[in-house]
Amino acid sequence: PGCRTQPSRCVTWFTGGTGWGMFEMLVKATTYRMPLATAVASSWSNYVDLPNSNDMMLLWWVPDPTFLRLTPRRITFPDHNADEWAAGDR
Numbered sequence: 440p441g442c443r444t445q446p447s448r449c450v451t452w453f454t455g456g457t458g459w460g461m462f463e464m465l466v467k468a469t470t471y472r473m474p475l476a477t478a479v480a481s482s483w484s485n486y487v488d489l490p491n492s493n494d495m496m497l498l499w500w501v502p503d504p505t506f507l508r509l510t511p512r513r514i515t516f517p518d519h520n521a522d523e524w525a526a527g528d529r
Contacts, residue, residue: 442474451495455486460498461466468514 442449452468452475454460461477468475475496480486487505490497494516499506520528 441468441472442476445474446476450474451493452477453486453490453495454478454495454498455480455483464498465525471516485507 450465450473454464454477456479458479461479464475465477468477469474480489489495490506490509497506497511499511
């Protein structure tokens with residue numbers, strides 16, 4: 440929702456597989472009004488190659504070395520609260 444009015448301000452958030460982390464990121468983008476355009480790679484090779492040739496946010500995990508050369512930075516959100524999440528306050 441954060442980039443519907445001005446698509447030119449959208450930042451791509453990229454993931455792979457079956458949409459790893461997509462639900463959680465969409466909740467965060469909505470909650471924090473982040474102008475995200477989300478995308479899921481069509482293959483592992485696209486997941487690995489596209490971030491190397493485009494400036495984008497991506498889902499990455501440690502200790503996987505795939506994107507180390509990009510020197511990714513972590514986005515920090517408030518700690519998860521299971522009770523609030525269960526009550527719908529995500």
